Amino acid sequence: xxxxxxxxxxxxxxxxxxxxxxxxxxxxxxxxxxxxxxxxxxxxxxxxxxxxxxxxxxxxxxxxxxxxxxxxxxxxxxxxxxxxxxxxxxxxxxxxxxxxxxxxxxxxxxxxxxxxxxxxxxxxxxxxxxxxxxxxxxxxxxxxxxxxxxxxxxxxxxxxxxxxxxxxxxxxxxxxxxxxxxxxxxxxxxxxxxxxxxxxxxxxxxxxxxxxxxxxxxxxxxxxxxxxxxxxxxxxxxxxxxxxxxxxxxxxxxxxxxxxxxxxxxxxxxxxxxxxxxxxxxxxxxxxxxxxxxxxxxxxx
Amino acid sequence: xxxxxxxxxxxxxxxxxxxxxxxxxxxxxxxxxxxxxxxxxxxxxxxxxxxxxxxxxxxxxxxxxxxxxxxxxxxxxxxxxxxxxxxxxxxxxxxxxxxxxxxxxxxxxxxxxxxxxxxxxxxxxxxxxxxxxxxxxxxxxxxxxxxxxxxxxxxxxxxxxxxxxxxxxxxxxxxxxxxxxxxxxxxxxxxxxxxxxxxxxxxxxxxxxxxxxxxxxxxxxxxxxxxxxxxxxxxxxxxxxxxxxxxxxxxxxxxxxxxxxxxxxxxxxxxxxxxxxxxxxxxxxxxxxxxxxxxxxxxxxxxxxxxxxxxxxxxxxxxxx
Numbered sequence: 001x002x003x004x005x006x007x008x009x010x011x012x013x014x015x016x017x018x019x020x021x022x023x024x025x026x027x028x029x030x031x032x033x034x035x036x037x038x039x040x041x042x043x044x045x046x047x048x049x050x051x052x053x054x055x056x057x058x059x060x061x062x063x064x065x066x067x068x069x070x071x072x073x074x075x076x077x078x079x080x081x082x083x084x085x086x087x088x089x090x091x092x093x094x095x096x097x098x099x100x101x102x103x104x105x106x107x108x109x110x111x112x113x114x115x116x117x118x119x120x121x122x123x124x125x126x127x128x129x130x131x132x133x134x135x136x137x138x139x140x141x142x143x144x145x146x147x148x149x150x151x152x153x154x155x156x157x158x159x160x161x162x163x164x165x166x167x168x169x170x171x172x173x174x175x176x177x178x179x180x181x182x183x184x185x186x187x188x189x190x191x192x193x194x195x196x197x198x199x200x201x202x203x204x205x206x207x208x209x210x211x212x213x214x215x216x217x218x219x220x221x222x223x224x225x226x227x228x229x230x231x232x233x234x235x236x237x238x239x240x241x242x243x244x245x246x247x248x249x250x251x252x253x254x255x256x257x258x259x260x261x262x263x264x265x266x267x268x269x270x271x272x273x274x275x276x277x278x279x280x281x282x283x284x285x286x287x288x289x290x291x292x293x294x295x296x297x298x299x300x301x
Numbered sequence: 302x303x304x305x306x307x308x309x310x311x312x313x314x315x316x317x318x319x320x321x322x323x324x325x326x327x328x329x330x331x332x333x334x335x336x337x338x339x340x341x342x343x344x345x346x347x348x349x350x351x352x353x354x355x356x357x358x359x360x361x362x363x364x365x366x367x368x369x370x371x372x373x374x375x376x377x378x379x380x381x382x383x384x385x386x387x388x389x390x391x392x393x394x395x396x397x398x399x400x401x402x403x404x405x406x407x408x409x410x411x412x413x414x415x416x417x418x419x420x421x422x423x424x425x426x427x428x429x430x431x432x433x434x435x436x437x438x439x440x441x442x443x444x445x446x447x448x449x450x451x452x453x454x455x456x457x458x459x460x461x462x463x464x465x466x467x468x469x470x471x472x473x474x475x476x477x478x479x480x481x482x483x484x485x486x487x488x489x490x491x492x493x494x495x496x497x498x499x500x501x502x503x504x505x506x507x508x509x510x511x512x513x514x515x516x517x518x519x520x521x522x523x524x525x526x527x528x529x530x531x532x533x534x535x536x537x538x539x540x541x542x543x544x545x546x547x548x549x550x551x552x553x554x555x556x557x558x559x560x561x562x563x564x565x566x567x568x569x570x571x572x573x574x575x576x577x578x579x580x581x582x583x584x585x586x587x588x589x590x591x592x593x594x595x596x597x598x599x600x601x602x603x604x605x606x607x608x609x610x611x612x613x614x615x616x617x618x619x620x621x622x
Contacts, residue, residue, distance in 0.1 A: 103503060138503075139500055141496055147518065196620070210504065211504065214504060220503075
């Protein structure tokens with residue numbers, strides 16, 4: 001990726017055209033799909049129309065041992081979109097993300113109120129394993145399991161309890177998942193190598209492949225690039241843009257430029273509140289709240 | 302080269318001089334050195350002494366002939382039975398301790414609720430680890446003399462259960478190995494980052510599938526280390542053998558079912574053989590005691606070496622923390 005690094009966020013605000021942002025006008029460099037290279041802030045066209053609502057968070061509050069981490073958050077997660085959650089550390093964005101597939105339940109002290117809907121059905125109604133197959137998650141640290149590359153992907157496919165399917169029956173699905181995660185070409189020659197021998201970026205893409213193998217409808221990403229170098233980050237970002245065609249992506253990131261590069265909608269969280277939610281240009285350009293403007297311009301972090 | 306380096310810059314000395322230290326600190330340092338060196342010397346003395354005695358007295362035929370009771374030392378045979386006894390007992394002990402210990406460790410790290418029960422289990426394991434094996438042996442004798450356990454040994458005339466057999470001794474031996482298996486398995490499980498477990502749950506896997514497919518394979522080197530250490534402890538224990546195995550010179554089978562008759566019968570191990578043949582025992586054949594002790598030492602050293610190899614293999618690539 002010989003991409004010119006985007007300018008600091010501070011300049012984005014200056015460069016943006018605040019008065020004309022909503023509805024976002026097509027940018028000259030992306031409208032025809034050929035970046036002019038003048039200000040390659042974006043390298044893709046934004047989704048023209050919002051996709052259908054896949055998940056909906058309604059009045060969600062999450063508390064750890066009685067202390068509220070997420071306060072009455074309401075927001076939609078749409079099919080075919082990347083939703084980025086940004087905000088300073090400890091603002092509840094990871095907690096919000098983890099509630100979407102009920103991973104918060106692993107914390108004994110966590111309690112929750114409000115509703116989370118997946119395709120109009122409350123996530124409480126789902127069998128938790130079934131929910132997590134449909135709403136999968138990739139973590140901050142690459143965490144392949146201590147087995148071969150093949151088995152890592154196949155692990156997600158193998159039904160628990162039932163007899164293990166034969167290896168060559170799984171092969172097409174494993175290859176497909178690796179291909180969708182953009183890793184197949186790099187590992188194809190030796191799928192039996194231990195997954196932990198891969199580089200960090202490859203490991204993270206393997207984790208994405210593993211999640212994709214179960215064919216989820218929503219993919220949650222918790223700062224997936226924070227442990228990676230810029231090249232690996234670029235690859236993963238490209239991958240996310242690729243993936244959002246087929247599923248809804250929710251990403252938590254500390255990296256504002258990253259949110260700006262890949263998100264369609266952005267939620268800015270502050271002290272557990274959803275301070276601002278809107279299309280990326282609006283949040284980065286003409287945010288309603290002063291705090292959001294301060295945060296995206298780097299006044300605090 | 303040296304002259305050149307000198308010309309560039311005066312090097313600071315990497316080695317700290319103790320000249321500026323207080324006297325007490327210097328004495329302390331001296332003590333540390335002395336302790337380390339003394340330990341090396343003691344180890345070397347044991348190994349060398351046993352090596353000399355072993356080479357002096359160990360003859361290949363001793364390893365393959367049955368021991369015989371006889372007043373004439375030239376007719377008392379070798380120690381094939383004690384070697385077999387050591388192997389059988391070690392296998393029984395570890396095959397009970399390994400699944401039990403791994404299950405305990407998994408429960409402690411992955412479930413461990415209610416916390417009070419987890420604490421009780423933890424201290425239980427610690428107490429077992431700290432109990433002298435002779436106490437375990439006496440306790441085992443009481444337990445296995447109960448009639449429900451009569452299948453493990455045999456019933457003497459007058460309906461008294463004998464309680465001495467490979468099965469009963471192996472069961473008590475497993476308690477010696479158990480804390481080591483629990484400890485190292487637990488350590489291995491705890492070293493797996495939380496997000497690895499969560500990654501498995503996030504793929505829609507149950508807790509059981511996560512333990513079975515992700516955590517246990519990752520903890521396998523730890524389990525192997527614990528098992529090997531435990532085997533060393535079993536092979537080296539004497540008290541349980543003397544009290545619960547009967548320490549009979551030969552393997553004394555009991556009953557007629559093949560294999561089970563040996564397991565229900567009594568026998569001896571290298572440790573009890575050494576004890577009985579040493580000047581302290583009744584055999585009074587120190588040469589054979591030395592030869593057997595040398596074989597035992599070889600077995601234990603080999604097991605410790607295996608632990609080293611296992612621990613080194615644990616240096617596989619790990620997760621980012």
